[in-house]
Amino acid sequence: MWFPTLPTDRLRRGPGAPPPEMPLVTRALDGGRQVVASADQAALSLGLAPGLSLAEARARVPELRVHEADPEGDAAALRHLATWASRYAPLVAPDPPDGLLLDMTGGTHLHGGEAALLDDLLERLGRSGLTVRAAMASTIGVAHALARFGPADREVVAPGDEVSRLADLSPSALRIAPDIVRGLLVLGFETVGQLMRVPRAPLARRFGPELLARLDAALGRRFEPLEPWFAPEAIQHRLAFVEPLLTATALGIALDRLLSIVCPALEAAGMGARTVDALFERVDATVQAVRIGTARPSRDPGHLGRMLRDRLERVEPGFGIEAVRLVVRVAEPLAWSQAAAVPGEAPVLDVSALVDRLGNWLGSDRVFRAVPVESRVPERSFRRAPPLWSAPNLSWPEALPRPVRLITPPQPVEAIAALPDRPPAAFTWRRVRRRIRHADGPERVTGEWWRREAEMRAVRDYWAVEDEEGRRYWLFRRGDGEDPATGDLGWFLHGLF
Amino acid sequence: MLGALHEVAGTGPDMEHAAAAALFVAGCLARLPGTVLWVLERSDLFAPGLAAVGLHPARVLYAEAGKAATVLLVMEEGLREAGLAGVVGEVSGRLTLTASRRLQLAAERSGVTAFAIRRPRRHDDSTLLEPCAAVTRWQVASLPSGPPLPAAPDVPGLARARWRLELVRCRGGEAASWVVEACDAQGRLGVVPDLADRQAAPGPRRASA
Numbered sequence: 001m002w003f004p005t006l007p008t009d010r011l012r013r014g015p016g017a018p019p020p021e022m023p024l025v026t027r028a029l030d031g032g033r034q035v036v037a038s039a040d041q042a043a044l045s046l047g048l049a050p051g052l053s054l055a056e057a058r059a060r061v062p063e064l065r066v067h068e069a070d071p072e073g074d075a076a077a078l079r080h081l082a083t084w085a086s087r088y089a090p091l092v093a094p095d096p097p098d099g100l101l102l103d104m105t106g107g108t109h110l111h112g113g114e115a116a117l118l119d120d121l122l123e124r125l126g127r128s129g130l131t132v133r134a135a136m137a138s139t140i141g142v143a144h145a146l147a148r149f150g151p152a153d154r155e156v157v158a159p160g161d162e163v164s165r166l167a168d169l170s171p172s173a174l175r176i177a178p179d180i181v182r183g184l185l186v187l188g189f190e191t192v193g194q195l196m197r198v199p200r201a202p203l204a205r206r207f208g209p210e211l212l213a214r215l216d217a218a219l220g221r222r223f224e225p226l227e228p229w230f231a232p233e234a235i236q237h238r239l240a241f242v243e244p245l246l247t248a249t250a251l252g253i254a255l256d257r258l259l260s261i262v263c264p265a266l267e268a269a270g271m272g273a274r275t276v277d278a279l280f281e282r283v284d285a286t287v288q289a290v291r292i293g294t295a296r297p298s299r300d301p302g303h304l305g306r307m308l309r310d311r312l313e314r315v316e317p318g319f320g321i322e323a324v325r326l327v328v329r330v331a332e333p334l335a336w337s338q339a340a341a342v343p344g345e346a347p348v349l350d351v352s353a354l355v356d357r358l359g360n361w362l363g364s365d366r367v368f369r370a371v372p373v374e375s376r377v378p379e380r381s382f383r384r385a386p387p388l389w390s391a392p393n394l395s396w397p398e399a400l401p402r403p404v405r406l407i408t409p410p411q412p413v414e415a416i417a418a419l420p421d422r423p424p425a426a427f428t429w430r431r432v433r434r435r436i437r438h439a440d441g442p443e444r445v446t447g448e449w450w451r452r453e454a455e456m457r458a459v460r461d462y463w464a465v466e467d468e469e470g471r472r473y474w475l476f477r478r479g480d481g482e483d484p485a486t487g488d489l490g491w492f493l494h495g496l497f
Numbered sequence: 498m499l500g501a502l503h504e505v506a507g508t509g510p511d512m513e514h515a516a517a518a519a520l521f522v523a524g525c526l527a528r529l530p531g532t533v534l535w536v537l538e539r540s541d542l543f544a545p546g547l548a549a550v551g552l553h554p555a556r557v558l559y560a561e562a563g564k565a566a567t568v569l570l571v572m573e574e575g576l577r578e579a580g581l582a583g584v585v586g587e588v589s590g591r592l593t594l595t596a597s598r599r600l601q602l603a604a605e606r607s608g609v610t611a612f613a614i615r616r617p618r619r620h621d622d623s624t625l626l627e628p629c630a631a632v633t634r635w636q637v638a639s640l641p642s643g644p645p646l647p648a649a650p651d652v653p654g655l656a657r658a659r660w661r662l663e664l665v666r667c668r669g670g671e672a673a674s675w676v677v678e679a680c681d682a683q684g685r686l687g688v689v690p691d692l693a694d695r696q697a698a699p700g701p702r703r704a705s706a
Contacts, residue, residue: 351532351558354578358560358571366561370544370554382544387558395554396545398682401655404523404546405516423653432510437641440655464655470639471511472658495543496516497658 001085001100001121001134002147007074008040009130011067023061026069027054037069041131071097083231086329088121090277090289091228099147101140103226105289112365114156122154140226141218142166145173145192166218167193174214180207192218225285235269236327237261244283244320248312251280251321255308258326259301272297272334278308280315281323288315292360295388296352297334303353307360355387372396376445378462378494379408401440401464403474403495410492413475417491420481423463427475429493434467441465444480459486464497472497499529500608502601504592504615504631508638512620514541515587517637517660520550520680522585522612527551527684529610531582534575536560536568538587538616551684556582565590569600576603576611583610589617591624598630634666640676657681659689 003009008024023043025036034054036043043064048057058064078094086092088111091103104114111117114136125132135146137157142165146155149169157165166173169192172181183206189195195203195215204212216222230236237258245251255278266273274297280288292307315321358367368384372394375381381396396402415427423439441463447455460476467473474495479487505522507515519542526533527550535542535557544554560575562568565588572586584604592613604611617625638661645654658679664672678687 351578351581354534354575354581355558357574361574362560362562362567362571366563368559368561369557370559372545372554378543378545382554384559395548398549400545402545402549403516403543404519404549405514405541406543406546408541430510438645438655439653466642466655466658468641469509470641470659472516472639472655495546496511496514497520497546 001102001132002144003078003081003098003100003130003132004148005038005040005044005131006077006098007038007069008043010070010074010077012040012129022063022065023048024065024067025054025057026067028069028071074098079229082229083234085121086229086231087275088117090279090291090327090329091226091287093226093229095144099144101144101226103228103287103289104136112363118154118156137162137165139218139220140224141175141214144175145169145218149173163196163219167191167196171195174211174218176211176214180211183207223284223286226287228279228287230327234327234329235262235265235271235331236325237265238323238325240323241321244317244322245324246317246320248309248315251312251315251317251324252305252309254324255312255326256301256305258324259305259308262326262328263299263301263304266299266328266331266334269331270333271328271331272299273304273328273330274332275328275330276304276308277327277329279325279327280317280321281325282318283320283322284318286318288321290315291329292356293364294352294356295359295386297332298353298356299334300353303356307357310357310361352388359387376448378402378445379406380448400443401474401497403464403472403497405496407494407496410476410494413491413493415475415477415491417477419489421461423465424475424491427465427473427491427493429473434471434473436465437468439463439465442477445476457483457485462494498632499610500604501632502597502604502611502613502630504597504613504629504634506615506625506634506636508636509620511639512622513616513618515614515616517639517658517679518614518635519587520546521635521637521660521662522614523547523552524550524680524684524686525612526583526585526610527553527680529582531556531580533557533582534560534572534578534584536562536571536575536584536586538562538565538568538589542587549682550680551682569596572611572613573599573603576600576607576609579607579609581607581609583612585612585614587614587616591627592629592631594628594630601630601632631666632668633664633670636663636665637661638663657687662686 007026023046025039025043027034028037036048036050036052036057038050039048046061082092082094082100085100085102089102089104093101095101118134118136122132122134133147133153135143135150135155137143138159142162171184171189171192200212217224239254239258275293278290290311355367367387369387369389370382371385373381373383413427413429415424417424421442426433426435442461445460447458449456459480462476465473465475473493475491476494477491479489505518507518533556540561548554560571562571568586568588572584575584600611640659640661642656642659644650645656646652660677660679662677663674676689678689
């Protein structure tokens with residue numbers, strides 16, 4: 001993630017900020033000279049780039065607003081953002097001066113996939129007034145390059161596409177010193193792709209090891225560790241081992257010991273965990289992370305331990321794990337609860353523990369409730385709601401027949417019916433002809449014109465029918481049988497009773 | 498029987514969709530208090546249809562497992578949660594003796610009733626004949642229903658659906674078969690009226706299943 005205008009965005013959020021159309025820059029001392037340290041979008045569009053001398057900038061744009069640069073404040077803001085972003089990913093590291101690195105491995109299932117997570121992240125940051133660009137890729141190098149030099153403000157690179165996405169970018173995307181970039185440009189290297197095609201030895205001799213190291217890291221040939229950042233106030237504990245651990249049983253025991261320390265700490269703070277990360281530090285300096293989320297704040301070691309152990313199989317121990325750290329990333333107040341219910345009182349079933357276990361296992365969007373939605377179109381009459389949603393009195397109208405199986409999309413069937421409003425006498429589905437003995441209908445469903453233009457005139461006439469064997473089907477005809485604009489009179493099977 | 502595994506299947510072409518079987522299970526659970534966990538393989542279940550037999554949407558928790566093998570694992574996980582009204586799983590693949598025994602044991606331990614709705618792709622699937630540890634096995638077949646108004650047979654419309662409920666297998670009991678009227682808005686089955694006037698048809702006591 002890259003915040004191109006972080007210093008000025010911070011100033012704009014503060015009191016007494018100038019209006020957004022007024023260019024704003026910060027100044028810093030470079031040797032004996034006052035220069036522009038950073039510029040906002042308005043200033044950048046006027047050609048005031050960082051590095052320009054302040055006198056020249058003032059000469060070009062007389063109404064320029066100048067503030068003192070505050071590198072320490074910017075660094076603190078970046079750490080603040082890192083703490084905030086840790087709700088999205090187990091491993092977060094600030095990448096000074098203006099970037100954040102997030103290792104999403106093991107955490108995307110709680111947010112509905114990678115693209116949805118990125119959209120949510122950028123939308124939230126954008127709402128708080130920060131300009132931000134982000135990219136997601138298998139290596140830090142590619143994500144870093146695309147966030148800064150990519151064509152779009154967000155991008156998810158599919159595994160295997162790293163080389164092709166990187167090839168078109170300029171060498172300056174590789175996190176190398178500016179003089180190396182200048183040297184490469186002199187030699188005519190304008191894209192990373194050209195660099196990848198030439199022999200490596202001359203490059204190393206001319207530019208030193210840094211260039212090839214950066215290139216290899218971006219392409220995943222060289223491992224690049226992430227130094228994770230922890231908020232100082234987060235409840236956490238780290239357990240280091242004399243001998244590296246290899247088996248899931250041993251890791252499970254380590255988790256139990258960590259939970260026996262972390263859970264009482266949560267209790268003392270009056271908090272319950274919503275998101276917990278277990279970070280497994282391997283002997284080869286990589287960190288593997290496992291993240292669990294709960295639907296309600298919890299500090300029950302049994303519950304949290306069971307969820308963590310369910311995901312232990314995703315941890316690859318490699319040559320062994322030398323330390324495990326348990327971090328409570330998101331905690332919420334959790335009141336003291338009474339251990340035993342009052343005698344004689346029926347215990348209230350709490351399904352949240354089951355919901356958590358299934359959600360961590362299948363993905364949180366796969367565990368849901370069906371909530372009634374007021375809609376004329378049957379397939380839109382319910383939506384998936386979070387499992388702990390409750391509105392006990394909401395249901396569908398009882399008088400309308402509704403099937404128990406919905407066929408999506410509706411399957412075309414051959415049917416013969418007298419126009420405009422007689423039920424079909426027979427229909428053919430899956431090459432079997434079914435004669436209809438009883439029918440109920442029609443129930444007319446008109447399109448929801450406020451959703452799509454095509455539904456402006458659309459009409460469906462639904463029939464619940466029973467064939468000779470007693471099976472019941474839910475058929476509809478497109479069109480009202482009189483006005484051709486309402487539909488083409490095709491018959492469809494939409495459900496089974 | 499509560500706290501046990503029951504197997505329910507459709508017949509003939511309805512085997513794959515098991516629509517009547519799903520309604521039968523929903524009707525049974527509608528009359529038990531508490532939350533129901535419904536484990537799907539793919540989501541073709543239409544919640545308003547369940548509400549029509551009395552299973553209120555606020556009472557059903559859905560889990561979409563995606564794979565046939567995962568359905569059984571999720572069911573077992575749900576059966577460990579004492580306090581649920583029931584766990585329903587839609588099983589399209591095999592339900593082996595080992596898998597069904599695990600489910601039966603979990604159901605016995607927690608007292609939660611489990612229903613496995615068998616949905617094989619073909620209606621003559623041989624996996625249905627494999628031994629299974631379920632306590633009962635039901636088959637729900639549609640029968641032609643009568644006219645909506647018996648006094649005026651020419652009035653168009655749909656009467657209450659009619660099923661043949663077949664208890665194919667029952668541990669410690671005998672197989673039996675009933676003709677019943679399908680679940681109503683409270684999930685109750687009905688005795689077919691033209692049979693009720695004749696010799697006493699065995700009233701299907703749903704509380705026992």
